[in-house]
Amino acid sequence: MDAVLSNLDSYWLGLRMTLQLLLVGALGASVIGVVIAFLRISPIPSLRWIATAYTELVRNTPLTLVFFFIIVVLPSLDMGVHSVLGAYIALSLYHSAFVAEALRSGINGVPLGQAEAARSVGLNFMQTVTLVVFPQAMRMVVPPLINVFIALTKNTSVAGGFLVVDLFAISKTLTNAHGNAVIAILLGVAFCYLIITIPLGQVAGRIEKKVAVLR
């Protein structure tokens, strides 16, 4: 217990980096994900194929490999970036595919009649999507989207294995320094992750219930 209390400042350091990775990663993933989701429902076939290929490729590549490429392989080719920036890029790219999938599943969840009604009053594709389908999809999409961000929170720990000093990296340093208090230190780190993920999960559950009542 002493080992945890005397190292609160390093915990705070790690937690701050983890939160930073989470925020920037979520932002980047959302931006790319929205673009990909739009491409996937667009009327032009080649755009749809590109978006599908991107999603499939990214979803089947382990996150560790993305990190490995950016942090280990690129520097050896003399094309390296700073490790924190690399972590931002890796997390954004990897999770964008899952954000796109969540958005798409929400769009598919909007009843067909809504789009048909919008079409029949004369709205065009952009209007149908932005005014009728997307606002409804957004609501259904929030719980799966929050699940993506929960996964993102947990996946920030991979960055800790690749030179970024986040909670996971801190836990490695601390356990090395205090070999006799390993369990307490790791439980402390786990607690830091849980105070992010459990409230997020509860928000998701509550919204899911609310949406279920509305429909």
Place this chain on the structure above:
Amino acid sequence: MSNTAPVLYEEPGPRGRAVSRTVSVVTGLVIAGTLAWLVYRLGQPRTTVNGAVLPGLWAPERWDIFAEGTEVWQALLWRGLVQGTLSAAGLAAVLAIGFGIFLCFARTAPQKWIRVPAAILLEFFRGMPVLLMMLFILLALATTGYWAVVGALAVYNGAIIGEALRAGLQALPRGQREAGLSVGLTPFSSRILIEFPQAFRQMLPIIVAQLVVLLKDTSLAYVVAYPEILRISQQLKDYYGSTTYSFSIFLVSLAIYLVVNLALSALARWISRRSGPKAGVATDEGGMSLAAIGVSAKPQ
């Protein structure tokens, strides 16, 4: 998608088709051009800031180890893929399903003193990074890398499978349980004989999708120094002693991962088509419920 796409916009007329075709061709060309340029650019020798000349990425001296002998292939495919990744993933998958079933029963037990601790345990395991769990098992239980990887993956994915199974049990029509009880089964045997098999079938696509995630997650073992494909690839790089091969070895490892994962994903899709959610659960015409997509869309 195919069932909403035609609704969002009109069936294009001749002009619309022409425009769509033009845009298709143009974007296709732009993308292909960019890729071709990238491939060409990477293939060019480069001069670094301190004057050394790096050979292009497709230069033969970067790839000769793959043609010279079976040594590299044996290391990557046999030691990395089979002995490292697949053996850990296989055992972890079996354990995860077992643990998931156990958690699901504990979570839905009629006794409060079983149900509540199981719920807390489930939340704890689900909210923690797998990597942290690997480190925990490695250090706190002082095991080898193999057991740390297998244990962490089994516990984490077991928690997720357990939660999915519980959702499956809850989604069953009430009549199933009532019918079981009314023919004289005890609550427990009704659960085991009537409800659980149906829930398991309903949730099979999600479970298989989770097993794909599990396979992907074995790559995390790289961080705790367990010799799976990625770690082996780095050892190979060090063994050949220069950074010349780092890109080619990485590309081959990526290709191996993609082949294995895409094959498993295809299997998962096939299973979900064959035995997807059936009557009793809200489904749309695509045969997928939102919950099913929500769970399978989770990145790990």
